[in-house]
Amino acid sequence: MLFSRWKLCLLLLMISSQVYSARHVISAVGDSVSLKNSEPYTELSEVSWFYNETQKILRWTREEETTIFETNMKPRISFDVNNITIHIKHVQKEDSSIYKLQTFSFDASQEHSEHIRLDVYERLTKPKITASPRFDDNGTCLVNLTCSVEQIRENASYSWMSKGQGVYVSTRGPILTFIWKPGDHDLNYTCTAKNPVSNNSSSVLAKELCAGKTSRMTRELLVIILPSIFSLLFALNWTQ
Structure with a gap:
């Protein structure tokens, strides 16, 4: 029982070390990517490429040359035996995985395997800024801005920059x-959304976000004040 647990721990350690040591390749949806052998080229008798480490997608042997297996990647795959490189055209999000390369030397005395992690990201569209302004009796405008992109599956990072005066x-x-108050200098607020293959920005002005309310407050004050002014002028004219 103890020996079996030891073997299980050893296996888990081997798997984690393979994932940890995998080379990392980043690409954007629609681009082409090449996954290459990192070892010096030697005379080989067999080469295999695996998707998700277990699903064989390509096999080359000196006798049979190249076989590309039936997967959704088949029409987009080509192989360069000169440098043991697999080329994938028009990569998709679903192509993200850990790929395994396995080679055998010409005399079958040496086996080599390595892992390559491919992460495919969508290019981000222009972010959308949603504003939620609130106002107090003094006309002070408290604004919450929320920045988001259409690609909800993307783990985008966001940053804000404000400039002005x-x-x-x-x-x-x-x-x-x-917080913005009538009479304050106007500031430009820019949100930038970013992922490993792209970044995009949108901007808003503080004054524009709060202008609607301040204009309404001005109209409300005029509604209150103007009748009083007319009444005062009428009273002055009457006394004359």
């Missing part, structure tokens, strides 16, 4: 909160 502030995260 000598002010420069930057912060991280999809949500930004700020």
